[in-house]
Amino acid sequence: MITSDEGAGDLQPLWLSDRPASADLWAQVRGEHAASRLWPLLLDSLDPHDADFRPWGCGELSPERMSSPDEHDAEELLARWWQDYTGTDEDDDQLTAEERLAVTAPFGQTWPGTASARRICADPDGMAEQYARAFLAQNPQARLGLVSAPCGADALTAVGWDGPANYDNDTATFSAVVRGWEHRFGTRVVGVGFSTLHLSVAVPPSALEEALAIAAEHFAFCPDNIWQGAHQDLVAYAEHLIDLNCWEFWWD
Template sequence: MITSDEGVGDLQPLWLSDSPASADLWAQLRGEHAASGLWPLLLDSLDPHDADFRPWDCGELSPERMSSPDEHDAEEILARWWQDHTATDEDDDQLTAEERQAVTAPFGQTWPGTAATRSISADPDEMAGQYARAFLTQNPQARLGLVSAPRGADALTAVGWDGPANYDNDTATFSAVVRGWEDRFGARVVGVGCSTLHLSVAAPPSALEEALAIAAEHFAFCPDNIWQGAHRDLVAYAGHLIDLNCWEFWWD
C-alpha cells in the first residue's frame, strides 16, 4: 500500500505491485471490478530507471486536495479550457494570434460543443484488454496499481494523480471529462504515467467531421497533444484519430 505524501500519513489510495504487470492479470482484475470495487491501472514512471518509480512508489500523490467529479460539468469545463487555450496572449512569444487561429481551424476561438455520442458496437472491456497488452509491449516496465473507485475515470482522482497540474490542479475536472468519453465512446482508463494518460476506445470516429469534433475536445483537454505533438493543427490531429482505438495524452 502506498501512502500519500500530501497528508498526515493515514491515507493510502494505491496498492502497487513490486514487479512489472501482466496483461492477463490486468484484464482479470478489470473483470472483477464490479465485485471488488478496485480499478486496475497500468502505471508507468517518470523515469523507468529510477528506483523510486515516481510518482507512484514514493507517494507523490495528492488525493486530499482533489474535489469530486460529481461537482463538475464536463461540457462547461471543456468550454472554459477551450477559451483559455485559444485566447490571444500578448505576452506569448511562441504563437501569434493568427497562428493560434490556424491551430484550431475551422473553429478558431469559438467552442464547437462536445462531439455526438458514437454507436458502440465493440465490447469496451474487450478492447481495453487488447490495448493493455499493446501498452505493456511498449512499456514492459509498467506496474499494476489498484485503486478503490467506481469507474476508471474516477480512479484518476481517487489516487491523487496530478499529471495535468500545470493546467488545472484538480484532477476531478479531468475525471469528469473522461467519464463522458467512457459513456459516449466506450473509452476505458488503462494506463497512467507521471504526466500521461492512456485510454482504450471502443467507438472511435470513422470520418473526418466526427473526428474534428472529438479533436476539439482533446485540444481543450490536453493542448500539448497538438501544440507539441506530431500533428500541429486540429485537422491533422483529427485525421490521426479516425478508427484509432486508443487515445493518449501528454501534458508538459
C-alpha cells in the same frame, strides 16, 4: 500499500505491485471490478530506471486536495478550457494571434460544442484488454496499481494523480471529462504515467467531421497533444484519430 506523502500522511490510495504487470492479470482484475470495486491501472514511472518509481512508489500523490468529479460539468469545463487556450494574448511570445487561430482551424476561437455520442457496438472491456497488451508491449516496465473507484475515470482522482497539474491541479475536472468519454465512446482508463494518460476506445471516429469534433475536445482537455505533438493543428490531429482505438495524452 502506498501512503500519500502530500497530505496528512494517513491515506493509502493505491496498492502497487512490486514487479511489472502482465496483461492477463490486468484483464482478470478488471473483470472482477464489479465485485471488488478496485480499478486496475497499468502504471508507468517518470524514469524506468528510477528505484522510487515516481510518482507511484514514493507516494507523490495528492488525493486529499482533490474535489469530486460529481462537482464538475464536463461540457462547461471543455468550453472554458477551449476559450483559455484559444485566446489571443498580446503578451504571448510563443504564437502570434494568426498562428494560434490556425492551430484550431476550422473552429478558431469558437467552441464547437462536444462531439455527439456514438452507438457503442463494440465491447469496451474487450477493447481495453487488447489495448492493455499493446501498452505493455511498449511499456514492459509498467506495474499494476489497484484503486478503489467506481470506474477508471474516477480512479484518477481517487489515487491523487497530479499529471495535468500545470494546467489544473484538481484532477477531478479531468475525471469528469473522461467519465463522459466512457459513456459516449466506450473509453476505458488503462495506463497512467507521471504526466501521461492512456485510454482504450471502443468506438473511435470513422470520418473526418466527427474526428474534428473529438479533436476539439482533446485540445481543450490536453492542448500539449497538439501544441507539442506530432500533429500540430486540429485537422492533422483529427485525421490521426480516425479508426484509432486508443487515445493518449501528455501534459508538459
